[in-house]
Amino acid sequence: IKCLFSPFIYIVGLLLLSLLLWVCLVYFVGIYVFVSGFLLVRLEVNRTSTCEDVLQPGHEDPQVNFCSSKPRFRKVIILIIDALKIDFARFDPDNQSPRPYENKLPVLEKMVSSKPTHSRLYPFRADPPTTTMQRIKGFTTGSLPTFVDVGNNFASSAILEDNLIHQFGQTGKRVVFMGDDTWESLFPKKFHRSLPFPSFNVKDLHTVDNGILQHIYPTMVGGDWDVLVAHFLGVDHCGHRFGPDHPAMADKLTQMDGVIRSVIERLQNDTLLVVMGDHGMTDSGDHGGESQKETDAAIFLYSPFPIFAGPPSQDEPDVVPQTDLVPTLALLLGIPIPYSSVGQVLLPLFPSHQQTEGAVGGLSQLEALWINAKQVNRFLETYSSLAKDIPLESLSQLKAEFSHISSEYLSSLRGGRSPSPQLLSFLQAYLASVRDTCRATWARFNPFKMVAGFTILALACLMCLILSEMSLLLIRESSAGLKTSVKVAACVSVSVAVVQLYTHGYMEVVWCFAAGAVSSEIVFFWKVCLLKDSFVSKNGSKAPKVVGWLKLRQLLVPPLVVLMLRCASLLSDSYVIAEGRVVTFLALSLALYIPVHLNWKGLLLPPSHDSLKCAGPLPSMVVSPSAVRKESSTLLGCLGLLVGSFYLSLSFHGCREELGSCQPSLFLSPLSRLQDSRLKNLHYVLAVAALCLWTFLLRRWLCHYGNLNASGVTVFTARWILPLLSVCLGLHWAVGATPEDSFRNLTELIRLAQLALPRTAFCLLGLGMLLILCDPLTVFLKTRASASGRSSSLPPPRYRASTGISPQAELHHLIPQIYQRMRRSLDDGDVSGSSEADHRPAVEAYGLGTVYSAPVLLFSGLLGMGLLLLHPEGMALSFLLLLLQMASLLHIHASSTTLYSGFNVPWTPVVLWSLASTEFFHATGHLPTFPSIQWSAAFVGFPDGHTGTLLPATLVTLNTFASHILFAAGCPLLLFWPLVCEVRGSRGGRACGDEAEDAVMEMRLREHPLHFSAALLQLSTRYLFINGAQVFASVCAAAILRRHLMVWKVFAPKLMFEASGFLVSSFFLLFGVMLVLRVDVAVSRWFKRLIPEASR
Amino acid sequence: MWDHEIRAMASTHAIIASSVFMATVLPAVFVPGFSVYGTHLVWLYSVSGAVTAVSVAVFWLLGITPPTKKHTLGYKLSRLFRSCLYFFLSCLFFHSVVVLYGAPLIESALETFSLAVLLTSLTTLRCLCVLGPSVQAWIRVFSRHGAMSVWDTCLQITVACTVVGAWLGAFPIPLDWDRPWQVWPVSCSLGAMIGFLTGLVGAPAWIHYHRKQLTYKSK
Structure with a gap:
């Protein structure tokens, strides 16, 4: 009992915090390392080329407009056949028994062989990722798109970078588009005319193609176009559905053959035809990765008049990179090359230098290359000034190369002599090396980093598991190898950095972190092994219990099986798409498992024969049948509440676009968007009612456990800030819901309110949290007048009798008992024999029993309100459900714990807690997709937008992860709740007539500080483990399925x-x-302050 | 020690399993256009009807049903009435549990209820046969020391297998394979049926294997 005052917890607490922090850091490093190898990041350059800045070679004069000169072609038709692999396009006349995908496009071969100066067929190599959206981006911008193009607007997928379509529009060309509706989302409002068709259903082979065929010929003949883009999807969908080796593919390719034929027939003289595939496919018909089967598509170029110098010669390229299409088309059509293109013009399409004399309007090879090189160099300079991801070495090398070429070119031009033929190859080499540098930076998965991140995460999960299983031992040994681990980690990462600096001249931060994390993990495992050995050698009898912590049977308990199922579900796209329901299903299963398990243990029904149950560090309790019955009914009632709130929460889900028939929840739209005023009022009333109930429940709980009596700042927060905050919220919703035109004369006031109310709420929230942190005590002290008479021989009345029998009053006075015991022990220590005093408490402390949980609960409640502010109004109901669910979960946990187990929090409630947090991520209208992020949260309280990015990013993050935040912050409640609910159980014991020990509630934690911190460590590492395992599973999914369509x-x-x-x-x-x-x-x-006072 | 009872149990289970088999095969012969996937509800009701009839008959013949205290007709009738009531209530219970698990509430209520009927006839009916209409006894059976005879242990195993089978049956529903057995409630009822059959086979085998460890308190 002495430890009630001891500062022991300081040291242990610091150790605990630093352990947790370290574990989190290791996880972060793992995630960072993996993500840096998996997600390729590129900075978007939001500049566009204009006609003025692409200068004709020879005229270094800004007045000359490039676009005004006559181009080679006036019109172009681009037929994109999705997934047109090069194998499909080739024709082998000797092949007697062609497979379904072979020899089905004879028109290409016929044209190439019969008109070699009109047409060419090349393999067309795409850059990974070979998915359609990324490819469209690639061959219109000429760049190498990555998964995350920073600067990209996540809310819409529109391409903001300079691109061909934009340039066509800029120079007044009419672009007509038909086919895959991805284009419509990538280039909204850019087309002169567009006929998009739905592309989502992979099973549908014909809708898009037939839609195009219906319109393409009339459009071609009609003449109201300059650029015609048609994107056929049938071949790709056929691949996904049947694979290439299927008769359906033969039909589809034959159809495409017919299309190409008829288009060629209708082609006019000034028109270029490009037939191309955006990517290839594997033998199973999938794509997305970087194997040659996926990247090698076909490109076929045809012009009604001869454009090539002769039949294909030796020096023509074997393979055309996909980026090369952009500058080629741009220069052939006389438009500027898009700003961020890194492609190289396709030389065979341009006349060589000697031939240009006389040819009208065409650029020679050298001129084209020079324009191209200048554009690429300009992009490179801009990009390197914005981002630092291109290695400096290669950058300076490229720069030197360009200045050398440019000086040579300009001098030869000035001198009037024809430039040396090497210049051509120099330019080509320069462009190729720029592209290679960029590709090395942007377009490749880094398998080493992926593996490293994967390993770190796996080890971190294992570490969490060990920490949670051995928390008591580790806390007792107190050092736990943490210091060594951190030291070793620091040393290793610094030495890796030094070695890198020494060998390469620069250092990669990722590898330093990775090395540090791995080494610290290894040191930790080593330390744990040592610790275990020493423990085993110290007390041999206990050894097997500790050694067997990682036995498979222990890991196969249902909660962990459910966790494994949850992790496995992350590996399948169908389950990820249906995640909200999957999580609900698993959580329900686990919730129903609790009573079944309790019943199996025979604890649900009162036992037929009496037995004393001794549980953990808690003193033994007599469990009477009536108490058991009561607990069981509470448990079942809470279970009903839990299941009900799970079920109701399903109605708040949003919809993924993959689920076609799904209707998003009605509550997700903000009030201002509702048209029907009755519905609006109903929603508003419901939301306000939910808000009031939220506030009321919190206050009721605090009041019930006597935490509202003190005069501290936390109580002030609960008494005043909480209701004020809810009033603010209600008013804010009301103001937000008013239609703009209804109160014209109050517009100014409404605008002010829209600004002021949420900001006031934010301030109140911040103030409340600060106050809670400042002085979290909610204990009210009442000194009895008779305290001085403790040595007198008054007849000792049971204090309980004097305070009435109402449970609330009883609760208020429960705590003196602990104080009494404390005093007794002190007295025993100081003055032996004066144990008479304990019958009458000198001091009554209201709310001491929930001194820990009250601030945590209040904090979560406040936080919940703040997060609710960032959501649409209808979500108030969902938040109320969340609160109810939390409460019922805690009660279930408390009941099942008082029924059989002890101090530690078992896996089941923790797993349920985490599942519930995922479930409410969905039930607050969120989905794990970028378009579903609720951007409006950034404008709550800032209706005019922001200047920085940090504040809106924070607000959106808080909005998106609201349920994660609430459940994580409330996690310690799992530890306290069984103690809070202890009263119920012990009262049952007294009802039986036994002289049961009085409940001391959370003061038990102070009696066993070691167990307390061990349990806290265990709880938090378990929660971290569960969340970390899910991260690990999605990392696995991303790594294993990186070629997957989805x-x-x-x-x-x-x-x-x-x-x-x-x-x-x-x-x-x-x-x-x-x-x-x-x-x-x-x-x-508080105790320290109290004791000297009282013992005076 | 338990040989006699195990043998009886095995033969009972064989009869029940064959009734399931017949309930699948016979309609296929007599009903035109019958298939387990296509006309799933027909199969479902034929199987649950067969299992109900056969189990009631077999358990009644075997005399495992707990002896009634009174032998008056009125008492027996009330017992019968209570059994029917419990059967129906259990259908409702399963229905609501399945709905809570995420089955559509209104759209395919008939399918959901049919699944509930199947589950009832595979689990609750057996409880009724072995323990009589007493919820207390049912709950007590599903605890570690609750089994009072070999039949109780067998009940535990078959019921657990059936429920777990139905639970596992829900797993393939969200997958995008477009198979006929992914349609609600085909996979769940098939899962329950497979689980039930596994339980029928597994229970005697498990009891036979563990017959040394099994001890029962007398009632």
Whole structure:
């Protein structure tokens, strides 16, 4: 009992916090390393080329407009056949028994052989990722798009970079588009005319193609166009559905053959025809990765008049990179090359230098290359000034190369002599090396980093598991190898950095971090092994219990099986798409498992024969049948509430675009968008009611446990800030819901209110949290007048009798008992024999029993309100459900714990807690996709927008991960709740007539500080483990399925959301733990202050 | 020690399993256009009807049903009435549980209820046969020391297998394979049926294997 005042918790608490922080850091490093190898990041340059800046060679005069000169072609038809692999396009007359995909496009071969100066067929090599959206981006911008193009607007997928379509529009060309509707989202409002067809259903082979065929010929003949883009999807969908080796593919290719034939027939003289595939496919018909089968598509060029110098010669390229299409088309059509293109003009399409004399309007090879090189060099300079991801070495080398070429070219031009033939190859070499440099930087997965990140994460999960299983031992041994681990990590990462600096001249931060994390993990495992050995050698009898911690049977308990199922579900796109329901299903299963398990243990029904149950560090309790019955009914009632709120929460889900028939929840749209005024009123009333109930429940709970009596700042927060905040919220919703034109004379006031109300709420929230952190105590002290008479021989009345029998009053006075015991022990120490005093408490402390959980709960409640502010109004109901669910979960946990187990939090409630957080991520209208991010959250309180990016990013993050935050911050409650609910159980014991020990509630934690911190460590590492395992699973999914069709649509966004969710929840978990430790410090100070006073 | 009872159990289970088999095969012969996927509800009701009839008959013949305290007709009738009531209530219970698990509430209520009927006839009916209409006894059976006889252990195993089978049956539903057995509630009822059959085979085998460890308290 002495430890009630001891500062022991200081050291242990610091150790605990630093351990958790370290584990989190290791996780972060793992995620960072993996993501840096998986997600290729490129900075978008938002500049566009104009006619003025592409200068004719020879005229270094800014007045000459490039676009005004006559181009080679006036019109172009681009037929994109999705997934037209080069194997499909080739024709082998000797092949007697062609496979379904072979020899089905004879028209290409016929044209190439019969008109060699009119047409060419090349392999057309795409850059990974070979998915359609990325490819369209690639061959219109001429750049190498990556998964995350920074600067990209996530809300819409429109291409903001300079591109061909934009340039066509700029120079007044009419672009007509038909086919895959991806284009419509990439280039909104850029087309003169567009006929998009739905592309989502992969099973549908014909809708898009037939739609195009219906319109393409009339459009061609009609003449109201300059550029015609038609994107056929049938071949790709056929590949996905049947694979290339299927008769359906033969039909589809034959159809395409017919299309190309008829288009060629209708072709006019000034028109260029480009037939191309955007990517290839594997033998199973998939694409997305970087194998040659996926990257090698076909490109076929045809012009009604001869454009090539002769039949294909030796020096023509074997393979045309996809980026090369952009500058070629741009120069052939007389438009500027898009700003960020890194392609190289396709030389055979341009006349060589000697031939240009006389030819009208065409650029010679050298001129084209020179324009191209200048444009690429300009881009490179701009890009390198914005981003630092291109290695400096190669950058300076490229720069030197360009200045050399340019000086040679200009001098030869000035001198009037024909430039040397080497110049051509120099220019080509320069352009090729620029492209290679860029590709090396942007367009490749880095398998080493991926593997390293994967390993770090796996080890971190294992580490969490060990920490949670051996928390008590580790806390007792107190050092736990942490210091060594951190030291070793620092040393290793610094030495790796030094070695890198020494050998390469620069250092990659990723590898330093990775080395540090791995080494610290290894040191940790080594330390744990040592610790275990020493423990085994110390007390041999206990050894098997500790050694067997990682036995498979222990890991196959249902909660962990559910967790494994959850992780496995992240590996399938269908389950990720249906994630909200999958999580609900698993959580329900686990919730129903609790009573079944309890019943199996025979604890649900009162036992037929009496037995004393001794549970953990808690003193033994007599469990009477009536108490058991009561607990069971509470448990079943809470279970009903839990299941009900799970079911109701399903109605708040948003919809993924993949689920066609789904209707998003009605509550997701903000009030201002509702037209029907009755519906609007109903929604508003519901939301306000939910808000009031939220506030009321919190206050009711605090009041019930006597935490509202004191005069501290936390109580002030609960009494005043909480209601004020809800009033602010209600008013804010009302103001937001008013239609703009209804109160004309009040417009100014409304605008002011829209600005002021949320900001006031933010301020109140911040103030409340600060106050809670400042002084988290909610204990009210009442000194009895008779305190001085403790040595007198008054007849000792049971204090309980004097305070009435109402449970609330009883609760208020429960705590003196602990104080009494404390005093007794002190007295025993100081003055032996004066144990008479304990019958009448000198001091009554209201709310001491919930001194830990009250601030945590209040904090979560406040936080929840702040997060609710960032959501649409209808979500208030969902937040109320969240609160109810939390409460029922805690009660279930408390009941099942008082029924059989002890101090530690078992896996089941923790897994349920985490599943519930994922479930409410969905039930607050969020989805793990980028378009579903609620951007409007950034404008709450800032209706006119922001100047910086940090504040809106924070607001959107808080909005997106609201449920993660609430559940993580409330996680310590899982530890306290069984103690809070202890009263119920013990009262049952007294009803039986036994002289049961009085409940001391959370003061038990102070009696066993070691167990307390061990349990806290265990709880938080378990929660971290569960979340970390999910991150690990989505990392696995992204790594294994990186060639999957859905990788950029499903798995990569899921990974991003899971990783950021982990980041946010670990942060708030640490915050929650810190709050608990803060309370602990405050409580020990309080005791210290109290004792000298009282013993005076 | 338990040989006699195990043998009886194995033969009972063989009869029930063959009734399931017949309930699948016979309609295929007599009903035109019958298939387990296509006319799933027909199969479902034929199987649950067969299992119900056969189990009631077999358990009644075997005399495992707990002896009634009174032998008056009124008492027996009330027992019968209560059994029917429990059967129906259990259907409702399963229905609501399945709906809570995510089955559509209104759209395919008939399918969901049919699944509930199947589950009831595979689990609750057996409880009724072995323990009589007493929820207390049912709950008590599913605890570690709750089994009072070999039949109780067998009940535990078959019921657990059926429920787990139905639970596992829900797994393939969200997958985008477009198979006929992914349609609601085909996979769940098939899962329940497979689980039930596994339980029928597994229970005697498990009891036989563990017959040394099994001890029962007398009632």
